């Protein structure tokens with residue numbers, strides 16, 4: 059059996075339609091088996107369509123998949139979801155996973171800069187403090203910085219428009235201290251780009267309008283905080299959030315959908331009869347009435363050669379996650395809470411999550427081991443890349459140990475390392491909005507549609523609206 063023909067063991071129930079059968083019923087090919095593709099497949103199957111998911115990797119899940127390390131099942135990429143409108147919780151309930159929803163342990167994240175470390179103020183949104191004079195805000199930015207944030211309510215408010223960078227808007231409205239010490243570490247951690255290279259509009263549709271409506275950034279942050287339930291705005295899942303994509307894949311199959319892994323799509327073109335012809339490396343072309351693109355944006359443009367791009371997709375950023383399993387009893391007290399944001403190049407890593415201090419279920423399974431995850435962006439690891447992938451992995455792990463020592467303020471020698479894993483995510487940059495026009499028989503979901511994060515993906519209804 060060739061690579062392109064490999065089907066997951068229980069994926070045989072519905073055959074892929076041969077050419078020209080799509081007129082007999084609604085047949086859909088979903089390109090990409092990450093959370094968005096699997097969710098789209100589930101929706102379509104429940105609406106009565108015949109669905110085939112084509113996934114290039116050997117397993118489904120995309121950036122929400124699993125990593126086995128030192129006998130532990132860990133999340134390889136995403137590890138939590140935003141509670142926001144409750145869509146992920148609703149989905150988990152439908153999948154029978156509601157009892158596994160857990161809140162992170164309640165210690166704050168920290169920020170580590172070149173000269174000082176401080177806890178990130180608890181009441182904030184995107185690092186914007188909701189109470190400018192709260193003691194944790196004053197500790198982080200000083201009384202003058204706090205005063206400057208308070209003063210923002212007196213500034214006139216206008217939508218900054220598509221060309222303004224996040225750096226310009228935040229500095230103008232909140233001042234330099236709050237921007238560099240509070241907002242930048244958080245926003246850079248999410249968007250993997252310096253504030254001065256990130257369009258303010260990329261912070262989400264409606265952020266500019268929301269700022270105008272509420273009368274400023276602090277007021278917008280206050281409204282966003284009020285809209286989310288008390289406590290942490292994120293949740294996890296016992297066993298990791300990859301449990302969600304695994305359950306979705308199971309349900310897709312039980313509803314009669316076909317999932318083909320190891321099936322890298324090369325192109326999707328409109329056929330003469332108004333349907334689509336999809337080519338997969340090493341296989342005969344497949345026909346379907348509709349195509350759903352559920353791949354990162356750069357791939358959308360490449361795989362649809364006959365569809366004019368609405369704009370150039372953004373250069374895909376690379377994120378690298380280094381997971382370390384450590385014997386380090388001094389971490390038992392969670393010296394830097396659930397994680398650390400690094401500012402001003404204090405380490406090559408931009409952030410660290412102390413996963414066993416964040417998730418009780420994981421601490422229980424890890425027993426006396428500690429698990430930390432460090433994230434790097436492409437720029438930070440470029441100079442480690444000289445000697446090829448193997449050397450790079452070794453030097454990255456060594457760099458990660460040094461960075462973890464600095465960020466957690468403990469001395470972590472190589473002997474303390476039980477196991478490590480380096481996972482590179484080539485298309486990690488959040489998307490800016492659709493890169494092609496959807497049309498008859500063509501839908502975009504998830505990152506293809508410009509959405510980032512499980513909460514956004516779970517709330518969308520693109521597939522059915524373009525049928």
Ligand SMILES: Cc1cc2nc3c(=O)[nH]c(=O)nc-3n(C[C@H](O)[C@H](O)[C@H](O)COP(=O)(O)OP(=O)(O)OC[C@H]3O[C@@H](n4cnc5c(N)ncnc54)[C@H](O)[C@@H]3O)c2cc1C
Pocket residue numbers: 089090091092093094095112113114115118119120121122135136137138139140321322323324352353354357361377379483485486503504505506509510511512513515
């Ligand atoms: C390191 C990291 C951490 C993250 N943490 C979180 C988090 O904690 N919470 C959160 O909500 N979000 C998080 N995100 C974002 C979240 O993972 C993404 O928004 C989400 O996975 C996007 O889902 P998707 O299905 O659109 O794309 P993906 O998850 O990228 O899935 C796309 C799938 O398409 C497949 N594919 C690509 N090309 C082809 C092709 N030619 N043919 C067939 N298949 C193809 C890929 O192999 C992949 O399986 C994180 C992202 C990264 C990189």
